[in-house]
Amino acid sequence: MTDFDAIVVGSGMSGGWSAKELAERGLKVLVLERGGEIVPQRDFTDQVPPWKQPNLDRIAQDEVSKHYFKQYPGVSYAVKETTKHLWVKDDEHPYEEAQGTKYDWLRGYHTGGRSIMWARQSYRLGPQDFEANKLDGHGVDWPVRYDDISKWYDHVETFAGISGNRDGLSQLPDGQFQPAFDLTCAEKEFKARVETQFPNRNVIPARVAHITKATDEQKSLGRTNCQVRNRCQHGCTFKAYFSSNNATLPAAMRTDNCTVIHNAIVKSVEYDAQTKRVTGVNVVDSKTNETFFYSSKIIFLNASAIATAMILMQSKSETFPNGLANSSDQVGRNLMDHVSGANASGLISGFENKTIFGRRPGGIYIPRYANITENDKPYLRGFGFQGTAVPVGNGRGQIAGIGKDFKESHGTPGPWQVGISAFGEQLPNPNNRVTLHPSKTDKWGNPIAVFNVKYGDNEHTMLQEARKDAIAMLEAAGCTNVNAAPVDLTAPGNRIHEMGSARMGRDPASSVLNGWNQAHDIPNLFVTDGAFMTSAACQNPSLSYMAFSARAANYAADLLAAGDL
Amino acid sequence: MKTRREVLQGMIVSIGGASMLTACAGVASVIPTDQPQGSRFYSADELALVSRLADLIIPRTDTPGALDVNVPGFLDSLMADWANADTQRAHHQYLGQITSNLSSSFVTLPEGAAIPLLEQFDKEAYSGSGDHRGYRALKGLITQAYFASEDGALQEQEWVAIPGRWDPCVEIA
Numbered sequence: 001m002t003d004f005d006a007i008v009v010g011s012g013m014s015g016g017w018s019a020k021e022l023a024e025r026g027l028k029v030l031v032l033e034r035g036g037e038i039v040p041q042r043d044f045t046d047q048v049p050p051w052k053q054p055n056l057d058r059i060a061q062d063e064v065s066k067h068y069f070k071q072y073p074g075v076s077y078a079v080k081e082t083t084k085h086l087w088v089k090d091d092e093h094p095y096e097e098a099q100g101t102k103y104d105w106l107r108g109y110h111t112g113g114r115s116i117m118w119a120r121q122s123y124r125l126g127p128q129d130f131e132a133n134k135l136d137g138h139g140v141d142w143p144v145r146y147d148d149i150s151k152w153y154d155h156v157e158t159f160a161g162i163s164g165n166r167d168g169l170s171q172l173p174d175g176q177f178q179p180a181f182d183l184t185c186a187e188k189e190f191k192a193r194v195e196t197q198f199p200n201r202n203v204i205p206a207r208v209a210h211i212t213k214a215t216d217e218q219k220s221l222g223r224t225n226c227q228v229r230n231r232c233q234h235g236c237t238f239k240a241y242f243s244s245n246n247a248t249l250p251a252a253m254r255t256d257n258c259t260v261i262h263n264a265i266v267k268s269v270e271y272d273a274q275t276k277r278v279t280g281v282n283v284v285d286s287k288t289n290e291t292f293f294y295s296s297k298i299i300f301l302n303a304s305a306i307a308t309a310m311i312l313m314q315s316k317s318e319t320f321p322n323g324l325a326n327s328s329d330q331v332g333r334n335l336m337d338h339v340s341g342a343n344a345s346g347l348i349s350g351f352e353n354k355t356i357f358g359r360r361p362g363g364i365y366i367p368r369y370a371n372i373t374e375n376d377k378p379y380l381r382g383f384g385f386q387g388t389a390v391p392v393g394n395g396r397g398q399i400a401g402i403g404k405d406f407k408e409s410h411g412t413p414g415p416w417q418v419g420i421s422a423f424g425e426q427l428p429n430p431n432n433r434v435t436l437h438p439s440k441t442d443k444w445g446n447p448i449a450v451f452n453v454k455y456g457d458n459e460h461t462m463l464q465e466a467r468k469d470a471i472a473m474l475e476a477a478g479c480t481n482v483n484a485a486p487v488d489l490t491a492p493g494n495r496i497h498e499m500g501s502a503r504m505g506r507d508p509a510s511s512v513l514n515g516w517n518q519a520h521d522i523p524n525l526f527v528t529d530g531a532f533m534t535s536a537a538c539q540n541p542s543l544s545y546m547a548f549s550a551r552a553a554n555y556a557a558d559l560l561a562a563g564d565l
Numbered sequence: 566m567k568t569r570r571e572v573l574q575g576m577i578v579s580i581g582g583a584s585m586l587t588a589c590a591g592v593a594s595v596i597p598t599d600q601p602q603g604s605r606f607y608s609a610d611e612l613a614l615v616s617r618l619a620d621l622i623i624p625r626t627d628t629p630g631a632l633d634v635n636v637p638g639f640l641d642s643l644m645a646d647w648a649n650a651d652t653q654r655a656h657h658q659y660l661g662q663i664t665s666n667l668s669s670s671f672v673t674l675p676e677g678a679a680i681p682l683l684e685q686f687d688k689e690a691y692s693g694s695g696d697h698r699g700y701r702a703l704k705g706l707i708t709q710a711y712f713a714s715e716d717g718a719l720q721e722q723e724w725v726a727i728p729g730r731w732d733p734c735v736e737i738a
Contacts, residue, residue, distance in 0.1 A: 049715070049718070049726060050712075050713045050718050050724070051713060051714050051715040051718060053713070054646070055642070055643050055646055055647040056643065056647075056709055056710065056713055058643075058647050059647075060646060060647050060648075060649075061647060061648060061649035061652060062649045065649070181731050181733070182731070182733045183733060184733040184734060185733065185734035187733075227727050227728065227729050228728045228729065228730060228731045229726070229727055229728060353736065353737050354734055354735060354736060354737060355735045355737055356731075356732060356733055356734070356735060357728060357730070357731070357732035357735050358728035358729075358730055358731040358732060359728060360731045360733075396705050396708060396709055397622075397704050397705045397706075397707065397708025397709065398691075398701065398704075398705055399691065400687055400688055400690070400691035400692075401687065402621055402622045402680070402683055402684055402687050403621065403622070403624055403680065403684075404624060404626050406622060406623070407622075407623045407624065407626060407630075407721065408626070408721075410708075410712065410721070410722060411721065411722060411723070413737070
């Protein structure tokens, strides 16, 4: 008799989905969260008005130096005085970077993880993404194709609430969308001009995980339409954007089948060589240092790509001396992110007597065209652009003038500016790794992570080309004052899309998981956070983590019901 | 609403500095004589300069101005609580530079003389010539502090806490 039917390690983007689906299938589920509990009424600060935010919402500089020296430079737009409790203190959660490399490991340890702080862009992978590795030989072939996952995208979109247009693009398939946030008048003009000059490119409204037409299911969870406040980085008491806290965990809890334990750091997963099954997890309480063992029939690792790989590597046994489910030696390898650093902006005229109302999430998206609709590129794969065309307003006092005119200029919309920024695909490379430090440990005795990740020639070439493309599109759209800084690649990890560290594949000798997110080596062990990603594609990945988590959880429940675990 | 002069006077009194306001009509300038006891970062001279600049850059109009919402006091706290030692040192230096660039008697100049002087200096600071980081940084802080205040946000900027809807294209009347 086990303590639970299933243990889910991690309560974030993917763990919430694993918990919800397993609990709704009737399994008794334990969710282990390494951080503290988020109580929205206490911990969400979205209702705090600007004048109640101390010091312009800036964290004291000495405090940044002491506690947030990685988190703040990495994601300064979101790490604020009233949100700092959602980000880890770097001095308490150290890691190392191999000489000559840099890695931004940007995290929050608490209920819901980074599903509270994510940017909410939600795109399906397309058929080409599942075929890319096979086609060009980088990485291993995905063991799934788009048609295998399509209905699970439907499933998660319907529940989560994704606003978007049905754009009819094969490389960025449409889904179960709620109404999109309409393009601004300048964005419509930009779209028309770009699509005329570049018939193989498209400009579409961003697809974001914000409710715009709440369903009965969403209302039953207390969720409402987006109020267009742009307070998302503070949490959302309207539960309008998707997070574990707002959606999946409440759905899991209302089944009465789900238990969440906080401050529970998983040290290792226990393996029984006799039954060839995992049996449970060893946990240390982060507050008391007490240790616990919880047993279950199924284990889902949803600790995030890096932490999941580390838990596997920490779980050594006679059968798995290099770490659990690691007979392929691929755990911790092929670590990927998206790469940015190619941006351009310019002014677009003709809208001087117009402005906008509301603070919308998202803006425009230019789906990948490279090596899909345009095949003349000096690099493999491609990138998408995220952007906006909005009035720039008066930037924080940085214009000439004093007195009444200066003061009142802040109430005028100012010129309209188009800005676009590339998100490129990083090729899988087994030498891009996270490993366990041989001797250094954190304060709970767990080895700290060591990163050794570098971008390759393809990423560098791609971003140079992306910059040229961005400038060309802005100029074609008639923008003036076009400005594009030299390409400066973001550090690996900086896009906070880390993935690939326990990849799926067809061959157990070269991959960790099969096409059901199930460990090749161990049938009752599943990994459905970003670790499973066989390639990165260029789309923001959270929606795919959701879809694969839901699919794997239902598959696991099927196997359990059939007595096959 | 109190007059601007009353606000400035009240502020100076509240921070305890021995001071006086000139009696010229429509003018609020400060002659500080020693360290303001309520001030945590600025010297009396510095506070007088920041107050004068804040008032000239964002004056009271049909909405409250920078002094009405105590931007100088806000910045005093910001520099005491947020800034590290390097930033504090630079801020003190910036204020010294601004004083020497404008005039050592700037805070006591009547408005009719102070406004053209500051307008000219401000124009230079945004012309791209010379190093005006200090002034631009201070002006940025004054502006941000003002619009982060309740009156600045609600009355001047007409900030709406809950827009509730998205209108991507609004005709300006």
